[in-house]
Amino acid sequence: MGHIKEKFKVKADELNVEIKDLVKNHGTRKIEDVTLAQVYQGMRGITGIVTETSLLDANEGIRFRGYSIPELRDNLPKVKGGAEPLPEGLFYLMLIGELPSEPDVQHLSSQFARRSHVPNHVFAAIDALPVSAHPMTMFTVGVMALQTESSFAKAYAEGINKKDYWSYMYDDSMDLIARLPRIAAYIYRRKYKNNVHIHPNGLLDWAGNFAHMLGYEDEGFKELMRLYMVIHADHEGGNVSAHTTHLVGSALSDAFLSFAAGMNGLAGPLHGLANQEVIKWIMNMREELDTKVPSKQQIEEYVRKTLSEGKVVPGYGHAVLRKTDPRFTAQMEFARTHLPDDELVNTVWNIYETVPPILENLGKVKNPWPNVDAHSGALLVHYGLVEYEFYTVLFGVSRALGVLASLCWDRALGFSLERPKSVTTQWMRQFVEGK
Ligand code: NMX
Numbered sequence: 001m002g003h004i005k006e007k008f009k010v011k012a013d014e015l016n017v018e019i020k021d022l023v024k025n026h027g028t029r030k031i032e033d034v035t036l037a038q039v040y041q042g043m044r045g046i047t048g049i050v051t052e053t054s055l056l057d058a059n060e061g062i063r064f065r066g067y068s069i070p071e072l073r074d075n076l077p078k079v080k081g082g083a084e085p086l087p088e089g090l091f092y093l094m095l096i097g098e099l100p101s102e103p104d105v106q107h108l109s110s111q112f113a114r115r116s117h118v119p120n121h122v123f124a125a126i127d128a129l130p131v132s133a134h135p136m137t138m139f140t141v142g143v144m145a146l147q148t149e150s151s152f153a154k155a156y157a158e159g160i161n162k163k164d165y166w167s168y169m170y171d172d173s174m175d176l177i178a179r180l181p182r183i184a185a186y187i188y189r190r191k192y193k194n195n196v197h198i199h200p201n202g203l204l205d206w207a208g209n210f211a212h213m214l215g216y217e218d219e220g221f222k223e224l225m226r227l228y229m230v231i232h233a234d235h236e237g238g239n240v241s242a243h244t245t246h247l248v249g250s251a252l253s254d255a256f257l258s259f260a261a262g263m264n265g266l267a268g269p270l271h272g273l274a275n276q277e278v279i280k281w282i283m284n285m286r287e288e289l290d291t292k293v294p295s296k297q298q299i300e301e302y303v304r305k306t307l308s309e310g311k312v313v314p315g316y317g318h319a320v321l322r323k324t325d326p327r328f329t330a331q332m333e334f335a336r337t338h339l340p341d342d343e344l345v346n347t348v349w350n351i352y353e354t355v356p357p358i359l360e361n362l363g364k365v366k367n368p369w370p371n372v373d374a375h376s377g378a379l380l381v382h383y384g385l386v387e388y389e390f391y392t393v394l395f396g397v398s399r400a401l402g403v404l405a406s407l408c409w410d411r412a413l414g415f416s417l418e419r420p421k422s423v424t425t426q427w428m429r430q431f432v433e434g435k
């Protein structure tokens with residue numbers, strides 16, 4: 001057993017004792033009341049899941065094991081000469097609950113490299129789809145094809161003790177994280193680069209090697225990928241992709257089945273697909289106005305037109321956040337350092353100054369501020385990754401770090417099958433009438 005796996009088991013045993021005590025001695029404590037409106041309106045604000053890896057504050061944004069994004073950028077190990085945190089370090093932090101040392105991160109990088117072999121039938125499954133298929137469809141098909149490799153599914157079929165589930169989940173999660181960059185890069189090169197593929201470089205870090213396999217050797221792009229993979233990794237447990245992964249996993253579905261389900265949620269335009277929608281929306285605005293740099297007044301008119309057509313302004317609003325997303329701010333800082341004069345980035349910044357008051361004045365939008373997706377596409381376009389339908393796949397590769405670390409915890413803590421109660425509107429009517 002590698003030292004990270006052993007350390008995880010020790011931490012899990014400790015937390016198991018704590019949870020048993022909490023449930024035994026405080027199990028009847030009421031956390032909050034649930035209103036009828038919450039039940040109808042997406043269960044907003046109902047505390048119903050335990051996720052150890054990160055916690056969201058509506059005003060401050062996400063913290064991973066207590067660390068904010070600026071703190072992660074300061075404290076996580078980096079590549080020699082680099083300034084951005086390594087995603088391997090964030091995975092360690094989410095899994096173990098402590099900041100990693102440089103050797104811990106190097107160990108994870110080499111583990112991912114060692115586990116990264118993708119069997120040929122996965123590529124064949126992707127190749128069976130038309131090239132016109134959306135990259136997210138290819139991505140979930142690739143992950144599903146990889147399910148043949150699940151050590152948990154094999155062990156379960158043979159019969160295993162439930163105390164050992166976590167160990168197989170850990171190995172499946174490590175294998176899946178290790179292989180996702182290869183699958184994603186394969187999809188990109190198949191769809192956009194004439195099916196010409198690039199061999200992995202086992203000496204590079206996980207995100208650096210991903211950039212390399214996509215075909216981007218610029219060190220600036222590699223740094224962007226490291227930051228991108230860190231900031232998109234986790235957003236506590238209630239978001240659609242994390243919740244779906246957890247829900248499907250609660251049926252003892254393996255890591256591949258659970259993650260693929262989560263990715264189908266990420267592919268929705270109100271969730272992860274919003275990153276492609278933002279760039280599409282800006283490109284359409286540029287085309288319609290016949291200018292590369294629309295003025296703030298032109299942006300304002302375009303926003304009003306979007307709203308009048310019954311559409312949302314992509315990249316703005318959030319189900320939980322009530323301020324500018326710190327993931328947006330981190331990308332803004334990256335752009336200020338690396339590409340302050342980029343026209344598209346400056347348009348993103350002008351949109352940031354224009355959109356919030358308009359949404360606020362509608363009187364119904366709870367959060368008029370930008371989310372993570374409002375900025376990411378402009379950075380990718382700068383480095384030449386202009387194929388915006390691919391953007392959600394990048395989000396998905398990153399999200400694996402958080403949802404799979406969480407799935408390891410779910411298994412190690414023996415969390416129950418998720419099965420909340422549902423009711424009908426007739427039941428609600430009778431309830432309010434006191435029948
Ligand atoms: N543009 C226009 N209308 C909006 C927007 C927006 N960006 N955000 C919220 N609204 C509307 C929303 O559609 C709803 O209208 P109605 O009552 O007519 O149905 C009303 O404002 C109240 O919605 P909220 O309670 O503020 O937001 P909710 O929690 O329901 O939804 C989002 C959150 C993120 C789905 C919503 O803000 C949205 O659609 N944003 C645009 C899409 C987006 O950027 N999604 C990415 C989120 C981050 N991610 O990566 O997952």
Ligand code: MLT
Pocket residue numbers: 234235238239240241271319320371372
């Ligand atoms: C996410 O990163 O999952 C999104 O911001 C959506 C959410 O938190 O609900």
